[in-house]
Amino acid sequence: xxxxxxLGTLAATTVLSGAVFAATLDxxxxxxxxxxGANTGLTGFAAPDANGEYQGFDAALCKAVxxxxxxxxxxxxxxxxxxxxxxxxxxxxxxDLLVRNSTWTYSRDTDLKFDFVAVNYYDGxxxxxxxxxxxxxxxELDGATVCIQTGTxxxxxxxDFFKSNNITYTPVTVxxxxxxxxxxLAGACDAYTTDASGLAATRATLADAExxxxxxxxxxxxxxxxVVRHGDNNWGDIVRWTYYxxxxxxxxxxxKANLEEVxxxxxxxETRRLLGLEGEMGVMMxxxxxxxxxxxxxxxNYGEIFExxxxxxxxxxxxxxxxxxxxxxxxxxxxxxx
Amino acid sequence: MAMVSDAPKGNFRLxxxxxxxxxxxxxxxxxxxGLFIAFVAWLLLNLQxxxxxxxxxxxxxxxxxxxxxxxxxxxxxYTNDSTHGRALFVGLFNTLAVSIAACFAATLIGVTAGxxxxxxxWIVGRLMTVYIEVFRNVxxxxxxxxxxxxFAQVMPEPKDFKVTQEMVDxxxxxxxxxxxxDSIAITNRGTNxxxxxxxxxxxxxSVLDVPINLSVLAAIAVIWGSFWVxxxxxxxxxxxxxxxxIRPVTWWKSLLVLIVPTTALLLALxxxxxxxxxxxxxxxxxxxxxxxxxxxxxxxxxxxxLALSIYHGTYIAEAVRGGIxxxxxxxxxxxxxxxxRPNRTMNLIILPQALRVIVPPLISQYLNITxxxxxGMAISxxxxxxxxxxxxxxxTGRELECMLLMMLIYLILSxxxxxxxxxxxxxxxxxxx
Numbered sequence: 092x093x094x095x096x097x098l099g100t101l102a103a104t105t106v107l108s109g110a111v112f113a114a115t116l117d118x119x120x121x122x123x124x125x126x127x128g129a130n131t132g133l134t135g136f137a138a139p140d141a142n143g144e145y146q147g148f149d150a151a152l153c154k155a156v157x158x159x160x161x162x163x164x165x166x167x168x169x170x171x172x173x174x175x176x177x178x179x180x181x182x183x184x185x186x187d188l189l190v191r192n193s194t195w196t197y198s199r200d201t202d203l204k205f206d207f208v209a210v211n212y213y214d215g216x217x218x219x220x221x222x223x224x225x226x227x228x229x230x231e232l233d234g235a236t237v238c239i240q241t242g243t244x245x246x247x248x249x250x251d252f253f254k255s256n257n258i259t260y261t262p263v264t265v266x267x268x269x270x271x272x273x274x275x276l277a278g279a280c281d282a283y284t285t286d287a288s289g290l291a292a293t294r295a296t297l298a299d300a301e302x303x304x305x306x307x308x309x310x311x312x313x314x315x316x317x318v319v320r321h322g323d324n325n326w327g328d329i330v331r332w333t334y335y336x337x338x339x340x341x342x343x344x345x346x347k348a349n350l351e352e353v354x355x356x357x358x359x360x361e362t363r364r365l366l367g368l369e370g371e372m373g374v375m376m377x378x379x380x381x382x383x384x385x386x387x388x389x390x391x392n393y394g395e396i397f398e399x400x401x402x403x404x405x406x407x408x409x410x411x412x413x414x415x416x417x418x419x420x421x422x423x424x425x426x427x428x429x
Numbered sequence: 430m431a432m433v434s435d436a437p438k439g440n441f442r443l444x445x446x447x448x449x450x451x452x453x454x455x456x457x458x459x460x461x462x463g464l465f466i467a468f469v470a471w472l473l474l475n476l477q478x479x480x481x482x483x484x485x486x487x488x489x490x491x492x493x494x495x496x497x498x499x500x501x502x503x504x505x506x507y508t509n510d511s512t513h514g515r516a517l518f519v520g521l522f523n524t525l526a527v528s529i530a531a532c533f534a535a536t537l538i539g540v541t542a543g544x545x546x547x548x549x550x551w552i553v554g555r556l557m558t559v560y561i562e563v564f565r566n567v568x569x570x571x572x573x574x575x576x577x578x579x580f581a582q583v584m585p586e587p588k589d590f591k592v593t594q595e596m597v598d599x600x601x602x603x604x605x606x607x608x609x610x611d612s613i614a615i616t617n618r619g620t621n622x623x624x625x626x627x628x629x630x631x632x633x634x635s636v637l638d639v640p641i642n643l644s645v646l647a648a649i650a651v652i653w654g655s656f657w658v659x660x661x662x663x664x665x666x667x668x669x670x671x672x673x674x675i676r677p678v679t680w681w682k683s684l685l686v687l688i689v690p691t692t693a694l695l696l697a698l699x700x701x702x703x704x705x706x707x708x709x710x711x712x713x714x715x716x717x718x719x720x721x722x723x724x725x726x727x728x729x730x731x732x733x734x735l736a737l738s739i740y741h742g743t744y745i746a747e748a749v750r751g752g753i754x755x756x757x758x759x760x761x762x763x764x765x766x767x768x769x770r771p772n773r774t775m776n777l778i779i780l781p782q783a784l785r786v787i788v789p790p791l792i793s794q795y796l797n798i799t800x801x802x803x804x805g806m807a808i809s810x811x812x813x814x815x816x817x818x819x820x821x822x823x824x825t826g827r828e829l830e831c832m833l834l835m836m837l838i839y840l841i842l843s844x845x846x847x848x849x850x851x852x853x854x855x856x857x858x859x860x861x862x
Contacts (some may be wrong), residue, residue, distance in 0.1 A: 104622075161568065174823070175819070175823050178826060179828055182483060182826075198825075198826075200541075202825075202826060203826040204483055204484050204485060204696065224588075232718075234717050234718050234719055234720040234721070235718060235719070235836075236618060236718065239818060241809075241820055241823065242819075242823030246498050246820070246824070247497045247498060247509075247824065250497055250498055250499050250509035251497070251509075254509065254510075260499070260721065261500075261618075261725075262499045262500070262501055263501070263809065264811070264815075264820070265809065266811045270527075274581075277581055277582065277617065278582055278586035278588075278618075279617060279618055280618075281718045283721075297454055319496045320483075321483075321484065322483075322484060347547075352844075381581070
């Protein structure tokens, strides 16, 4: 009798675990909602607006995936995650997809069993200090107290940077950007370090932004991108190609405004394949053929999303830099839809 | 005449397992044990299956890898080149430091407040009631956050202590000053206190990679020795008093024995204090970001220590009050009849007897203090939860391993405290012969 209990439990757990971790696409379709792990609040990337709806560069990608999979960009639930909780949430299946300016690293990719499907923002770590501190370079920060988000790659880069420059610092660990900004403003630390884009976003929310400067040193490579669980390749493909669809749209000049017009008149074979006018591209991933069209319709192509949330016309004011298309000297490059 | 008949032998039937009271209890116990084992096995199989589904294994090898992060408060030497295992110990020692300090302070506060609450002085008694009721009925986490934010918001920034060129030119003082003869600086980041320094230290030996400071050991030995000699002097004085009825004058001997050897040792080692200060150029203009030298106690430690000791002090106060009330009034009256003053009655008659009642709840308070020190994570105090269960867990992604190890360490810690306090309890409890 005991043996049958064992076998029964074994069978049950195997079935259960299989169901949880294999076909994310089927889960999302059955649920009718995409659950997306997002930042607890980083203006420009993912932060709730006045109506409590998530807006931003990362949030737009979640909405595009929801549109590609479910045909409706509003069917996405954002789960706010800190640097500490994000990977546990993804690994446990609490979220289907993590788009939370997370850095692609070797050990996260291999040991933590995740897949970084693309790089949606090429970033690097920087420092922000108050102007009246009189510091012009990060190498002058000997003996300073530095606010640092725990559980991040920046925590390790910081230690490496100070060590390689033979200078010392005192770390103050914080859990998210909001707490970091509070501690930094209260003077609990002399400098705040995180991804340069995050610094720009935090600086934009400060009342006296002109009194804070971002130091010129970029001390690391921080390729940020959407993350999925290892082992569900089809789901990884869907997220990856939704992102590439936004890039190809920018390359082909397809915008939110002219999407319908292009779809009606285009003769370019790749554009026709992308928009589902010919071929069975969507079906190959288990989606509708107009998946890419739906994704682009949400908030436009990659360039439009960048300009609307982070670009020079916003308070954050980031230039495209490395994130320009490869045709314009940047690193953003999508493989062909064929 | 035999009243108990022998059990019938030889005709055991299976149904007797249920219907015979002699076997039924065995049957029930075997079933319960079986179910329990099945439950544990189910949990383990579940774990195994889920780990396999995620393609993960259980491995503690990360403890021997380079940690790569820095910790600001450390009682044993640690750099970012040290291993995760060492970071674990740094955290463990931080846990122990704040727990032990808070246990002592909470006991002091608790005993005082508990005794004073019974005071006949109306104001004192009511004040203690207010203290106990207010602090006991607000969650500990809020007290920790409150204490921390008071320090962080009210105290001046380190830069307010700096002397600028303008101040030198115009002969002005910086907006913030150090206290206690210009030796202690309280900033919004921490308390900078003078550090004891030795010009001619005895060096140190390394035991299990933890350096043991010989100078400190020598000082402890000398102080302990002085107290032992002082004890001998007092004992011989007592013996003379009992023989002759006259107590010889000993205070100058005690003073000499207690002070001279320690002072001599400190002088020989070249003891002096290093006062925290900003680095300054030749004109007296301060440079740098923070105080240099001295010991910096982060406010996360101070706030956690204060909140833990004041909050748990209320529980200890109630235990003390209960213990005192448990001693019959006749004991006090008997002591008064012998002419003992209220102070001595409390210290010599009531408290020693009350200890029997006080110690068991005291054990659980010490356990609570140790466990509640994990709340320090709210103010970034890097205790065991902060290093092993926080940064190491996040950087390695080994949630299960870190959590299990942390639970095991806290369990061992609690059992050790419990064991020690139970030994103490056995020594004070009523001896029944």
